[in-house]
Amino acid sequence: MNRSDVLIIGAGPTGLVLALWLSKLGIRVRIIDKTSEPGTTSRALAVQARTLELYRQLDLSDTVVQNGHKVAAANFWVKGEPVARLPLSTIGEGLTPYAFLEMYPQDEHERLLIERLKAFGITVERNTELENFEETGDGITTRLRLPDGQQETCQACYLAGCDGARSIVRKTLDTGFPGGTYQQIFYVADVQARGPTFNGELHVDLDEADFLAVFPLAGEGRARLIGTVRDERAERAETLQFADVSSRAIEHLKVQIDQVNWFSTYRVHHRVADHFRTGRAFLLGDAAHVHSPAGGQGMNTGIGDAINLAWKLAAVLRGGATSKLLDSYETERIAFARRLVATTDRVFNFVTAEGRVADLLRMRVAPFLIPKMTSLEAVREFMFRTVSQTTLNYRGMPLSEGVAGDVHGGDRLPWAHDGEGDNFESLKNLTWQVHVYGDTSDEMIAWCTEHHLSLQVFDWRPVFETAGLARNGFYLLRPDTYVAIAEYSADPKVIERYFRDRGIRPFFS
């Protein structure tokens, strides 16, 4: 019987990133998708800074940045005029190597991931559909429908449900997917057009309760219109045409359309699965959580799920950890998904609220407040950290320990950069490692050498303090670069105990 370590259902961005990470760690994966070819439409556009940081580990960041489009600014329009402008090209300066907002259409993104996967000898098995599965002792037995209509029974140690919002994995597990559905219909249109909003920047119309924005794409005159409609038009979503929604873009944002390359409507739900793990089966990406696309978080969160789970599965499969480690996947990711769904829901409801007060806030107060607020560095930094997912952390969770400087166990390691280089270089390795900023003990050096744990000792520099790192602080980093321990002690027993308590043997990861 065909047996893989991990059988991945779904070759969207989530499944593809999971397959890439696992393959890079030498895990045998099989990835199937019921469609005959990868998606050909742009769908999710924003690739957030945290995703780009993590993509460094897969050697993908440079290609995504080169082929995508950096958005220089966001503009807010009222009554056919721009009323506020928020520069974005260096909005996260000093916080990350990717201090900008990057647009890279999902179809191109998926093609890149598929190409990279091929380099590991892995091809997505197309026209292949998961029908059902069950857990059987030391594995999972699945039944697949093959391209010729035949059924195949196959075995895997673990099953990863990356099969989108209508996940068959989630349904087979009988896992609840509570939440709701927005009354508005979303539409997206990739267009070739002209006008003042086709200047490579982001434009948002504040005139009406229905959301409307122009997102720039790479290439002259290319952009994505994204908007919502409600009332009677939402009831005939299936037959809605671009002509039904385009007049507002033309009037309010002065868009002159030359060609519509893609138009689609879809209903958006805000839901989080009750569990992300049931035995040997996991839910990731849209299969686990869905929400409004406002804020460009959906695809990035799925990719984050994949990276969080990949190193844990690899460690368990290679004997570097007990299966208890896998419980931390749900703990860490469900907490973030619930917060994200609640936040995007609040923001979306505020932006699309109806009534005189809402109109007043959007058209009078917001244009006045946006420039004032965003002129404050602290506000810009907060916005960037939140949207870019660089603030996402696993503080207070079972794999996180200690505090040193401003950095807590569970945080993303802060980026520190000056003329002498940056502290992210060694993070390319998909392994546990220790960073020390300042001095450490001979015992620590000897222990790390003996246990093949990479140790980076940085001579103390002012830039580390600015980043919130502690002088002589030591930081044990997980393979996904989150801080496991933040401590001042240079006693390696702290690390030894951390691994022993959690059943982890790092030299296997």
Ligand SMILES: Cc1cc2nc3c(=O)[nH]c(=O)nc-3n(C[C@H](O)[C@H](O)[C@H](O)COP(=O)(O)OP(=O)(O)OC[C@H]3O[C@@H](n4cnc5c(N)ncnc54)[C@H](O)[C@@H]3O)c2cc1C
């Ligand atoms: C029209 C549209 C516009 C969007 N715009 C945005 C946006 O602007 N910003 C944003 O953040 N997000 C947007 N999204 C959402 C974004 O595309 C998703 O969040 C993202 O694709 C989730 O990735 P995923 O890999 O988790 O799931 P998916 O991309 O849904 O991939 C799931 C895969 O599983 C496969 N599959 C399903 N069932 C089976 C089975 N039984 N057997 C085998 N294969 C199976 C499917 O064929 C599919 O390829 C948009 C979505 C749509 C549809």
